Amino acid sequence: MSPTLPPLATKLGGLQSSAIRDLLELTTRAEIIGLAGGLPDAELMPRERIAAAAESALRTAESLQYGASPGAPALRAVLAERESARLGRRVALGEVFVTHGSQQALSLLAEVLLDPGALVVVEDPAYVGALQVFRAAGARIVAVPLDADGMRIDVLADLLARGERPALVHTVSNFHNPGGVSMSPQRRAELAKLAEAHGFWVIEDDPYGELWFDSPAPAPVATYSRNVIRLSSASKILAPSLRVGWMVAPDPVCRAVELLKQGADLCGSTLTHHITAELLADEAWLAAHVDHVRTVYAGRAKSLVHAVRLRFGDRLRCTDATGGMFVWADFTDGTDTQELLPRALDAGVAYVPGVAFSVDGGYRSSMRLCFTTAESAVLTEAVDRLARAAG
């Protein structure tokens, strides 16, 4: 920084860019097959349907004006309907709050729920966007490992038994990013019970729940307790550029988030709210659209998993890919995935090393593979390249 400019805030010394974002910038060369990204496939997004909804929204001047901080009423109404069906109870309008993607819900909730130094429990490996937010909020972060049934609730229970008192527990309950697993119904019930017994909040971060391949995701953790704040998003089923995420939370939480949103950015885009409301309300069209996305992603996921197992056998164990966008893979022979990455890039394939998702530097032999943006044949070629790089 030029010595003639005034200083920046001292706390900025502790901020770091997302490792994934920085990596993404390095791996967008055309000759590299990107399994590193975390993007949905733009070609599967309903461009013509969105254009029609935009045209329809722009027939009224209201779509151009500032809107209420909690979101356009038409969008909140259709979200309340959908969430009522998902949660099996009547979700009131006042419990639904629209945010600029669910990342904004996370960042505003960190301010609403956490005093500095508060304990936050995350999953390990963790969603990096959540880690970034909780670290910036000055939280003390403790990680609880995942297994094939999601967060190890027994490990959480041990923490609580030792006297730890989290203010909140964050979980990606369905088709975990990056872990690829879903929390079992029994663990969902146990987590909710612990939340009520020990008085902590649960943030159930669920952007991928509708992207199931073989059978629908289990009932949300939020069906078991009002201590659970549920987040979801239109980014993975419609389009990220709508910047529509939402939160279902008790009224006092929504009101506190509203005050913060006024200072943060006043309100969302009435235009993209109206577009999203029209698409979500068009139930028959939406069901067919999401079904198509599921079918395509399921085919790609199965190709990737099949290729990994065929090429690597027991050397690289990966999750089954039952939904979502990611497969998590562990080298069983100690291969260091950070050391492997430059050779993989030379061979023409990119992935994210496990350490990028680790709370304490672990997962050195793991990697996250994204299967959403390449055809099956390309994914198979990517695994061939990875095998060549791994020798």
Add this chain to the structure above:
Amino acid sequence: MSPTLPPLATKLGGLQSSAIRDLLELTTRAEIIGLAGGLPDAELMPRERIAAAAESALRTAESLQYGASPGAPALRAVLAERESARLGRRVALGEVFVTHGSQQALSLLAEVLLDPGALVVVEDPAYVGALQVFRAAGARIVAVPLDADGMRIDVLADLLARGERPALVHTVSNFHNPGGVSMSPQRRAELAKLAEAHGFWVIEDDPYGELWFDSPAPAPVATYSRNVIRLSSASKILAPSLRVGWMVAPDPVCRAVELLKQGADLCGSTLTHHITAELLADEAWLAAHVDHVRTVYAGRAKSLVHAVRLRFGDRLRCTDATGGMFVWADFTDGTDTQELLPRALDAGVAYVPGVAFSVDGGYRSSMRLCFTTAESAVLTEAVDRLARAAG
């Protein structure tokens, strides 16, 4: 709050909703003429041109995908062109950062520039969105009064001479909200000189600069020093629902804001960025459009000011309305505008009492009047009603 729910963060006790927002909710009854709002006129927004740009943007899948945190490259490029012309120097792409309205730039800059307890100088009366952000950041706030030539730089110089060391000074340099005045060219130069001499940042918040009525706004404060971070917005010249604001700032500031934006909401809407880029790049169309908005607002402003002077004479002194959206008026006979408000609402007219914009409870005989959303005849009727209420 239900006693069975976990607690919220203790710091939330200090947060208050914007007085203006709460008031707005009370004054949207159809029979009330609203001079209280702060909204541009939706009927003047270029709905058909935006619809055409949306259609064009939606011809490519890129408009649906996640984007870079600093904004869509096409939008940053056209903003860099425009700001180069405005600032009279070559503004680099790296100095331009797109935010979710300029309110988001303010809130991210508060995090980037302020340590807790830092001194922030604001204008008095102040833009409430800035006050809200600086208070939430834990800043110590000192107010410097406005006069007909904008911020009293002599008062700021006195503060500095007494040893006060602000981290930043916030100014709405053109057509002040709520004060209605613009900073004179001489004061702009003086402010920039003080910023360099004492090593503080200036945030030049300029959403209204293009809405001049008789002659263009003076050269921005940012033309005088690199210590000045310039904010502007598409909300007042195109449409608020695009949620496009931007910042021109030195590279280290933009990079720090970028890290914070990743955690706050990942990125803006590629769709509305592409729409805005097309509209701003269409220079002949844009010039004619903004000229039309200026002409309409100028006519309304002059009607309002004329009616106030005709009805009230010396009892209510108001600014000249040379641009922007607001007139500031002071009762010279001590009429308390908060006490008057219920009678004004009964008479069918709404305004915002001056105290809502005060840092320390002053401006009890002042009010802000917005002239953007009513025709001249309606504004004249509003002043008649105000005169009846004031007795």
